[in-house]
Amino acid sequence: MENKIKGNKEKKEIVWNDQWLLNIPEIDVQHKKLFGIFNELYALAKNPTNDYKLDMSRIVKKLTDYTVYHFGSEEQLMQQYGYPELASHKIEHKSFVKEVFTQIKRLSNDNPSDSFKLYAFLMDWLINHIGKSDALWAKYLLK
Numbered sequence: 420m421e422n423k424i425k426g427n428k429e430k431k432e433i434v435w436n437d438q439w440l441l442n443i444p445e446i447d448v449q450h451k452k453l454f455g456i457f458n459e460l461y462a463l464a465k466n467p468t469n470d471y472k473l474d475m476s477r478i479v480k481k482l483t484d485y486t487v488y489h490f491g492s493e494e495q496l497m498q499q500y501g502y503p504e505l506a507s508h509k510i511e512h513k514s515f516v517k518e519v520f521t522q523i524k525r526l527s528n529d530n531p532s533d534s535f536k537l538y539a540f541l542m543d544w545l546i547n548h549i550g551k552s553d554a555l556w557a558k559y560l561l562k
């Protein structure tokens with residue numbers, strides 16, 4: 420899958436595209452929701468509110484909670500179907516969560532440009548992950 424996000428200085432918003440569907444409805448809905456939360460972060464960075472810091476921390480909390488919930492759903496499905504690469508997939512999820520928390524710690528100031536960097540990282544990772552690793556287990560489940 421082509422990836423135009425890396426090194427993108429313009430920090431464009433990325434909207435969901437059905438090319439990222441796995442054809443596993445439960446997970447596709449969750450991926451779309453994750454995109455939506457990432458885009459809430461983008462929208463706030465683009466149009467900062469008076470309560471920017473508080474609003475951003477609310478979005479970040481929602482984002483991390485939902486990411487953890489979503490990974491749990493995927494891992495449960497993979498386990499249920501005996502996916503042989505579950506362990507390495509779990510490691511990918513874990514290291515992403517770790518990196519997100521590291522970046523969030525650096526986000527403690529009021530600077531929206533930091534949030535754009537976080538946004539680019541989140542989208543870059545998610546799109547790559549869906550296109551490569553998630554596509555593999557989806558294929559396994561659907562065969």
Ligand SMILES: [Fe+2]
Pocket residue numbers: 493508512548552553
């Ligand atoms: Fe995944």
